[in-house]
Amino acid sequence: MKYAGLFLISLLLFGNCNTINAVNSNDTKAVTQSELEGTYAVTSLYGNDVSEYKLTLIFNPSKKTLSGFSGCNSYSCNYNIEENSLTTSFPIGTKIHCEETSAVEKDFFKIFSDEKNPKLDGNTLHLINQNDQKIIVAKKIL
Structure with a gap:
């Protein structure tokens, strides 16, 4: 017993x-390269609602490029996904200065230096940093 x-x-x-x-x-x-394919509208950046700035992420897995609109400027960089970690090269972009969006754009470009773990929840993309903080939430629009 x-x-x-x-x-x-x-x-x-x-x-x-x-x-x-x-x-x-x-x-x-x-998350695979092909699952990320498409255009995403960023709704949250480091926990702040940024919908009004119309930030976008456009993933092109065949060219392994990430591009889009950062609030005032367009940008483009290379990306890669390995072991559920998204890495990006330093982005190139236009150099227009917009006073009203400069703070948001500065925060947005920080994502390119952080290591990111992408997670998909239906049509919603979450990019999570090493501290388990959601740095971006974006909805797939195309």
């Missing part, structure tokens, strides 16, 4: 561990 009790306790402990691992593996599903 004593061994039966130990067996049941062990079964419960290991059973719970497997459940936790299954949930975590679903949360960290790798």
